[in-house]
Each structure stands twice: as C-alpha cells, then as structure tokens.
Amino acid sequence: MDLDNVHWLGHSTVHIVTDISIYFDPYHLPHGAIPADLILITHEHYDHCSMDDIVKIKTEKTVLVVPRKNANQFSGQVIGVAPGDQITAAGIPIQVIPAYNINKPYHPKDRQYVGYIIEVEGVRCYHAGDTDHIPEMQDVKTDIAFLPVSGTYTMNAQEAAEAAEIIRPKLAVPIHWGSVAGYRTDAEQFIRLSRTRSLILEQETEPFSGE
Numbered sequence: 001m002d003l004d005n006v007h008w009l010g011h012s013t014v015h016i017v018t019d020i021s022i023y024f025d026p027y028h029l030p031h032g033a034i035p036a037d038l039i040l041i042t043h044e045h046y047d048h049c050s051m052d053d054i055v056k057i058k059t060e061k062t063v064l065v066v067p068r069k070n071a072n073q074f075s076g077q078v079i080g081v082a083p084g085d086q087i088t089a090a091g092i093p094i095q096v097i098p099a100y101n102i103n104k105p106y107h108p109k110d111r112q113y114v115g116y117i118i119e120v121e122g123v124r125c126y127h128a129g130d131t132d133h134i135p136e137m138q139d140v141k142t143d144i145a146f147l148p149v150s151g152t153y154t155m156n157a158q159e160a161a162e163a164a165e166i167i168r169p170k171l172a173v174p175i176h177w178g179s180v181a182g183y184r185t186d187a188e189q190f191i192r193l194s195r196t197r198s199l200i201l202e203q204e205t206e207p208f209s210g211e
C-alpha cells in the first residue's frame, strides 16, 4: 500500500483502503460511504465514537475494535481493548497504545483511551487518538503517524512536532483540525516545525459506493 490508499476524511477520521477497508474514528461520513471491514475507535467522545457514522459503514462482516469499557455499547463483532493489548482483527495486526492528557483534563490516563498501530500490507500506521505527547510514544515504531495538532484537547502543533521527532515515522500527518478543534494554520505550523517528513492530506469526500 502507499499514500494513495490513505484518505483523511476530516477531523480524526482516517480511511485506509486496500483489499480491506479500515476506518479510524469515523465521523461526519458522507451517506453511502464505503463499507468497513474494520473500524477502530480511540475513545468515547462524540467526535471519535459516532454511532450515527458507524451504522453508515458497518455490515455483518465488520469487526469493531473499541476501548474495553465501551464494548457493551456495540453489537456485532466487537473486540474490547485496553492500552498494551496486541490483537489481530480482520486479519490486521493491531497494537493498542495509550492515549491521554498530561496537562489538561479531557482525556485522563485512567479512562484507558487508546491509539492504535496497525500493519497493512507491511506498512505500519499509528493513529494516536486524542493525546498529549506521552512517554509511551518513545516505543512507537511506525511508518506513518497520524498525530493530533489542534491543541486545547490534545497536543498542539509544536508538541506534535516534538512527538514526531521522537517517533521518527517515515511520514507524519496532522489530524484533529479543521472542524471540531484546530485550524489549517495548526496543521501548517506542524509541517513547518516538523523535522520529520510531514504532509497535510487534503480532506477528501470519498468516492461513494452507492448513489
């Protein structure tokens, strides 16, 4: 897989499409969005765990990977996870990374919110969830890193650039900007400050599967 397989759909929504369709934190999806084989939810906040959007892409075959505390809110094939877990879901190896704030109250560590590293066709992709720059990022090994940059609820652009320098991905992509929190200027500042290769993915309106 390469960057053509990676789509940013706004806010923290990342859609990876190869032979398999994988969504992180689907939110404000268009009607008729491509169905999901695998959905990964980082935490329970409305802009990351949107039931309205999950139903748009969930089929009988869809596997949902969600924080363990929320697992009973979902039906179908659901796997509850906590930081530190390593699982395989829909054939995809998944490592569960903690996600939490260190200098703000919105995502306390004890809630066990998460980020994920998944491996798709040999390419490792890290979706950090809503987090500050945390020590556990030192152990993250990934090719692509999707990092929140808006500040307020997560790392700001400068903190995210510092995190990217620790993680050292082949490519860092700013997320969590442009709607609920953060502006394009935050993404641009992240690009400017990053010493790792970084890129703004333009927000896509997906090719529709139907109508």
Ligand SMILES: [Zn+2]
Pocket (backbone or CB within 6 Å): 043, 045, 048, 106, 107, 130, 153
């Ligand atoms: Zn949140």
